[in-house]
Amino acid sequence: MTADTLVFDEHDDHDHAPYVEDYFLAKTIAVERLTPSMIRTVLKVDGGERLIASGHPDEWVRLALRPDANTPVTIPVLMENGKWGRPDGSQHCPSRPYTVRNWNPVTCEMVIDIVVHEGGVAAGWAINAEVGDIVGICNPEGRFWFPKTAQWLMMLTDITGLPAVGRVLEELPIGFPAIIHVEVPSDDDRQQFNTGANATITWHACHGLKPTRPGHTELPRIAGNIHALPDGPGYIYIAGEAKAVSVCRAHFRDVLGFDKKRIDAVGYWIEGQARI
Template identity: 30%
Template sequence: MYGAVVSTERVTPSIVRVVLGGEGLAEFAMPAATDAYVNLAIAPPGAPYDAVFDPRQVREEQPREWWPARRRYTVRAWDPASRQLTLDFVVHGDEGVAGPWAARAVAGDVLVFEGPGSGYAPDPDADWHLFVGDESALPAIAASLEGVRPGRPVVVRLVCDDAAHEIPLSTPGQLDLRWLHRRGAADPGRLLLDAVAALALPAGRPDAFVHGEADEIRGLRRHLLLDRGLERSAMSCSPYWRRTMTDEAWRQVKADFVASMDADLG
């Protein structure tokens, strides 16, 4: 499957929004999830194959140096009427693969992907919701907030560089939102953990979505499960990336890191 770039927008200094459309999305069907995702296949510069390609065929026929980079991105929005797909990319200069692609994208560029798949949607029977994360989790959190049942308490703690990196968020629920800024913080890596530890959690059964930087998520998971007594079944929790590691290096160790988080629980 593929989409052609319809438009791009610099939403914040570090987020580029790309809207895709065209005949390559004719078979796209959104799952019943707010954290739906697509698996991008981004060809290296100068790749000896067409802009629209089959990732599996490329891996079978081309040497490794021409294989497309694979990245998973949350669907920020899908408009079934216009058949347009919106993806938000975190961009840190020339670092990584997908971010630089989004920063350079212009109308007509093609993005190949597989999916969509799905992982999470707000539990309609939960008494309250907790969303915690950083820029990498922001598309999923923003989409999920829109799917909360009206009137349900929704606690959101998000970390970003500074106020220029904040975006408007809305929900039918009762929103308790606080942005935390790395810039000027004594220990930016503890901002989310300290903010969640300071919360007086609402009563009743929770539904938690906790995603972002690996070491931060590890500490949050331990705190919520051991110190706050949340059930694992009530939490969607995943480390999306790890500070000081490239995307490729993180992909190679992520499975072991996730497995090791269980050792924290004794």
């Protein structure tokens, strides 16, 4: 997609084409440390010509990895009864959801940016990823929904939502007003985006465990410091720790009186739990 291809919903509702189940193997063709907290992987998707993009710029796939060092990645297959399964008895692979930072249907190459953190299944793989590594993915799903009448966008995310922020900004129409707040671990985790939108990005270097407070995120505090919204109908997208994004949503809905139907709050992870 290019900067002028983000689709606005014609009917201001959430009706979209039904999800089509499918699975793919993909070979890692590039690995890059973007920032101290983010690793970029580029995957060549085998059979990617049949992959069905969701149409949402925050779309995600489940990234399937080896169950152990001696077991290769396998994926379900479509059986004669029309269901997906593992008739060969192959082992299920651990998987985690990740945003599709970019998808090129011509080359069948997919970019996935992975946040580095201790103990994560996919993060652990990304830290040691090498060209040639095989992973599994599925057809993507998404949530970002842009009402046709929206005149502005606000995005509030922690670092896990940063790949979605980057893709959305790159796909926004030229000159479209966008107000972005991103919580990152450090100033070195800021990123540059190629966007034609009229975007204002505020970086908050406060993500992660700190002795002065519990938890990893200050998204509710950041949201609470937003006391006014632009005039006219807009759209607010919030992504990050599940409880935190719920608090943020309540602030915009209950304190600022914003239409709850124009807020999408997506829990990318849960404090103290593995992201599965």
